Amino acid sequence: MRSYFSDFPKTALQASYWLFVIYLLLPLALMMAISFKDANFVAFPIDKWTLKWYAQVLQDKQFLEACLYSIFIAVMTTLFATIIGVWIALLISAEGIMARSVIFALACLPAVVPGLINAISLRIFIRVLDIPTGTGAIILGHTVHAVPFVVIMVLTRLRSMPNNLVDAARDLGADSFVAFMRVTLPYLVPALAGGMVFCVLTSIDDFVRTFFLGGYQTTLPMLIFAKVQGGMSPEINAMATLVLIVTAAIGLYAEHFTRRSRM
Amino acid sequence: MQPVVHFRNVNKSYGSSLAVDNLDLAIEPGQFVTLLGPSGCGKSTTLRMLGGFETPTSGEIFLDGQEISKLPPNKRNVNIVFQDYALFPHLNVRRNVAFGLELKGMASDAIHKRTMELLSLVKLTDFAERMPGQLSGGQRQRVALMRALAPNPNVLLLDEPLSALDAKLRQQMQIELKSIQKTTGKTFIFVTHDQEEALTMSDVVVVMNAGRIEQMGDPHTLYAKPRSRFVANFIGETNFIEGRLKAIDGGLAAIEWNGSVVHANLNGQSPSVGNTVAAALRPEAISVLSQKPSNTIAVSGRITQSIFKGDHTSLTISLNNGQSVVAQLDPVALSAVTGDDVWLTWRENDAVVLAD
Numbered sequence: 283m284r285s286y287f288s289d290f291p292k293t294a295l296q297a298s299y300w301l302f303v304i305y306l307l308l309p310l311a312l313m314m315a316i317s318f319k320d321a322n323f324v325a326f327p328i329d330k331w332t333l334k335w336y337a338q339v340l341q342d343k344q345f346l347e348a349c350l351y352s353i354f355i356a357v358m359t360t361l362f363a364t365i366i367g368v369w370i371a372l373l374i375s376a377e378g379i380m381a382r383s384v385i386f387a388l389a390c391l392p393a394v395v396p397g398l399i400n401a402i403s404l405r406i407f408i409r410v411l412d413i414p415t416g417t418g419a420i421i422l423g424h425t426v427h428a429v430p431f432v433v434i435m436v437l438t439r440l441r442s443m444p445n446n447l448v449d450a451a452r453d454l455g456a457d458s459f460v461a462f463m464r465v466t467l468p469y470l471v472p473a474l475a476g477g478m479v480f481c482v483l484t485s486i487d488d489f490v491r492t493f494f495l496g497g498y499q500t501t502l503p504m505l506i507f508a509k510v511q512g513g514m515s516p517e518i519n520a521m522a523t524l525v526l527i528v529t530a531a532i533g534l535y536a537e538h539f540t541r542r543s544r545m
Numbered sequence: 546m547q548p549v550v551h552f553r554n555v556n557k558s559y560g561s562s563l564a565v566d567n568l569d570l571a572i573e574p575g576q577f578v579t580l581l582g583p584s585g586c587g588k589s590t591t592l593r594m595l596g597g598f599e600t601p602t603s604g605e606i607f608l609d610g611q612e613i614s615k616l617p618p619n620k621r622n623v624n625i626v627f628q629d630y631a632l633f634p635h636l637n638v639r640r641n642v643a644f645g646l647e648l649k650g651m652a653s654d655a656i657h658k659r660t661m662e663l664l665s666l667v668k669l670t671d672f673a674e675r676m677p678g679q680l681s682g683g684q685r686q687r688v689a690l691m692r693a694l695a696p697n698p699n700v701l702l703l704d705e706p707l708s709a710l711d712a713k714l715r716q717q718m719q720i721e722l723k724s725i726q727k728t729t730g731k732t733f734i735f736v737t738h739d740q741e742e743a744l745t746m747s748d749v750v751v752v753m754n755a756g757r758i759e760q761m762g763d764p765h766t767l768y769a770k771p772r773s774r775f776v777a778n779f780i781g782e783t784n785f786i787e788g789r790l791k792a793i794d795g796g797l798a799a800i801e802w803n804g805s806v807v808h809a810n811l812n813g814q815s816p817s818v819g820n821t822v823a824a825a826l827r828p829e830a831i832s833v834l835s836q837k838p839s840n841t842i843a844v845s846g847r848i849t850q851s852i853f854k855g856d857h858t859s860l861t862i863s864l865n866n867g868q869s870v871v872a873q874l875d876p877v878a879l880s881a882v883t884g885d886d887v888w889l890t891w892r893e894n895d896a897v898v899l900a901d
Contacts, residue, residue, distance in 0.1 A: 444631060446627045446628075447633060449598055449618070451633075451644070452617070453618050453623075453625050454644050454648060454693075454696060455619045455649060456648055460648065465633055468635040468636075469635060
């Protein structure tokens with residue numbers, strides 16, 4: 283391996299890395315540890331351990347409903363964002379498209395516009411159009427935010443696709459639709475999987491847009507926010523730990539999958 | 546016999562540049578035809594127009610008597626073997642070969658039977674379930690070939706399919722391709738810039754340059770009787786004899802060259818006496834003598850370089866007029882060494898007059 287900064291003490295580089303890791307992981311570890319604490323308040327040290335908070339969370343109807351609601355929104359967001367994202371990526375990579383870079387920049391804008399600005403503008407927008415806040419508005423907001431990630435992933439994959447794969451399919455008797463379904467789409471699978479996981483994770487994680495666009499039903503982040511407002515308790519730690527484990531598992535699995543199927 | 550493929554006055558231009566210039570080409574069924582030429586000569590464009598990936602700017606293309614120049618690729622009974630194979634990376638070998646058959650709506654057991662038959666033809670039955678990424682270059686080549694043959698096309702098009710293989714494998718594939726063409730009896734149209742490849746496999750070679758056909762014929766004729774300087778240069782090594790045409794006598798041209806009058810076959814040309822003409826002379830047609838022969842015309846020169854190439858020795862001989870001539874000789878029989886003064890002779894018909 284090449285060594286940059288060869289005159290720089292190696293231990294200093296290593297030390298700064300480990301400092302970063304501790305800074306990243308210690309708060310998470312603390313949060314997880316306290317979720318096992320047998321007391322009604324969040325503090326150290328932990329003298330008695332328990333699983334009762336988990337039992338309580340898993341029986342908490344509010345929590346389970348919020349989970350289901352968040353998952354529903356995430357699935358719908360992923361569905362719409364994937365269709366729109368693939369469509370835009372195909373448009374951008376098509377031959378003879380004018381102003382390709384403008385289309386790309388516009389499609390990617392939602393990824394860099396601050397969430398708060400995005401949320402407020404969407405809120406005003408739906409007010410103007412008389413669309414009620416609630417599920418539809420949330421999905422709309424999440425989709426706008428998720429599309430750029432799908433576009434970028436699919437475009438990257440499309441650029442690595444040999445030109446003549448589609449030609450070969452056409453040559454063997456496929457019309458352009460069949461060629462897309464049987465050759466282009468399967469080729470895009472790793473990018474689609476990555477993009478979809480990204481959509482799910484950003485949607486489940488989103489607080490700001492949901493806050494401005496939501497109705498009476500609470501999503502998971504909204505519920506946790508409300509509970510924190512009512513005072514910290516190890517129950518919140520247990521909830522957060524569950525969310526952390528599930529999302530980390532999905533993320534890491536997706537990363538592993540896209541890496542393996544890279545051809 | 547009706548030609549299986551017929552280009553009639555086909556032009557293809559990109560903006561102001563003409564890629565194919567008034568092409569007229571008829572191909573007989575069952576032949577191995579090679580389009581040979583340097584890059585940019587229009588050979589690939591010609592192939593892509595036949596495959597349906599380019600539309601002619603003007604002119605007509607007939608396949609089995611039917612005009613097809615406006616049909617999309619999926620409506621033409623021709624298949625292409627692409628330069629980098631274009632195997633579908635997400636399908637295994639068997640599914641790749643079956644692709645065209647599935648689209649034809651063939652029954653699945655019939656598809657399986659034909660696929661395995663084709664794979665056994667190239668000894669790849671054991672690799673049927675492998676993914677293309679797990680195959681060697683030569684194996685991918687064979688899969689691509691069988692995938693293109695599977696739908697039973699009238700004509701198989703091959704777009705420089707051997708260029709990615711190493712020299713040894715390429716030679717082996719040339720022989721294999723030729724034998725598959727013979728077994729299947731199909732018309733193969735093969736595009737290459739490699740003259741050796743063209744000579745090895747083809748029944749007919751079409752030499753193209755700047756969008757036009759320079760010459761078309763069987764490999765032996767092209768080699769022995771090139772019509773133009775371009776063809777003579779592109780196929781094999783050639784010496785040029787250039788000089789004033791002194792006389793025409795019984796199918797032979799008498800050309801003033803290097804202080805002598807030498808003879809060359811007229812090669813179907815009719816140059817005017819007194820004009821400058823050029824003739825081509827292959828290096829292996831030249832004999833090198835240490836003494837001036839009494840019974841035949843000879844040209845004198847001095848050996849300036851001698852390179853041993855195994856099966857032959859390549860001599861560079863400098864003539865009195867300053868021109869260098871290359872001769873190929875049998876190393877065993879050769880006694881002359883660098884610096885020797887020698888006499889060159891050849892059979893009159895081995896030198897051929899060129900059109901330009």
